[in-house]
Amino acid sequence: MELLKVSLDNYIKPEYFYSGFFIMKNVDYIIVGDGYAALFFAHQLIISKKSFVLFSEEKKSASQISAGIINPVVLKKFTTFWKAQEQIDFLKMTLQQIEEYTKENYLIEAPIHRIFHDEKEQQLWLKKCENDDLKNFLDKNFDRLNGVKNDYLSGKVSQSARLDVSGFFAGIFKFLKNGEYIVKEKFNYTELNVSESTYKNFKYKNVLFCEGMGVKENPFFADIPVNPNKGHHIKVELSKPIPGNITIKKKHFLFPLNEKIYFYGGTYDREQLHHQIDDSAVEQLMNGLKEFYPDKFSLSEVNFGFRPTVKDRRPIIGRHHKYENMYVFNGLGARGILNGCYFSKSLYDFIENNIPLHEEVSLDRFKPSGL
CATH class of the missing domain: 3.30.9.10 (D-Amino Acid Oxidase, subunit A, domain 2)
Known part of the structure; x- marks a missing residue:
């Protein structure tokens, strides 16, 4: 797979504008979450020169304490899984791209x-x-x-x-902080104005929720089957x-x-x-x-976390059935690195280029008939 060179010349930061008495920031995306799904999608925005802001809580996500194993084989029965080779190849290319702006190989x-x-x-x-x-x-x-x-x-x-998990998160968070991409606070759903596409002092084009098991507190996607x-x-x-x-x-x-x-x-x-x-x-x-x-x-030391899993062992990716600029990226399970990396590009192409999601990962596979 040919490596897409990353140029960070004139990379995009939020644009400011006045709305009444408030200073607002224009962004292409709000990302809610700070695990593999959120950071790999943020990477797609960085290399595509899209402006965004990522909301990260102070506590560590399940991704941040994960083992970081990159493995194309199910080692209990010696089988592989859907798109294993494609995911391995895409991950290696993506990590090379990330190295260009974090200056670290993870x-x-x-x-x-x-x-x-x-x-x-x-x-x-x-x-x-x-x-x-x-x-x-x-x-x-x-x-x-x-x-x-x-x-x-x-x-x-x-x-x-393996992925150097602590280095990966530290390096990308440092880049996001330096680029004014990150907000260290818990996202408050009650302050999201879906009709105006605003959240506090942000005016957004799209909002993406990558919250892992935190999605159960999300009033817009709490019913997804993770x-x-x-x-x-x-x-x-x-x-x-x-x-x-x-x-x-x-x-x-x-x-x-x-x-x-x-x-x-x-x-x-x-x-x-x-x-x-x-x-x-x-x-x-x-x-x-x-x-x-x-x-x-x-x-x-002992640590634990909660993986968001799906019965059919496929991620859940897609658009809200009512709000056209609201999306979810969840259900990465035990293969969070490979799933998060590979399907971040699928989601980006779905949003920006109207390329349909594969039916095996689309949120629509759980949509009740008639919707």
């Missing part, structure tokens, strides 16, 4: 190594290697990993990697570091954050949805790590 080339539980998994992996949709993702050569138990070896996922999936991860200090900067997967993902601290997670829970740490989830993670890490380790 792609960590650390492929996933899936530890096999038994010989049956080895044979299944080799069988799946012959499938047209998987042959570019599953390496036929097995590896023996140092520093962990892997009696049945491991398989490498080609084209897998369901919370609670995920825990832990940070641990290993007594003996694992050689190489790799990502190891058995039940969960393990990878280094620095020389001492490792990330391990995450869990999936649709039942225990309270806003507190679940001891059972922490125990599950500790036991999962003990299965393949033979040495001592200590727990240093």
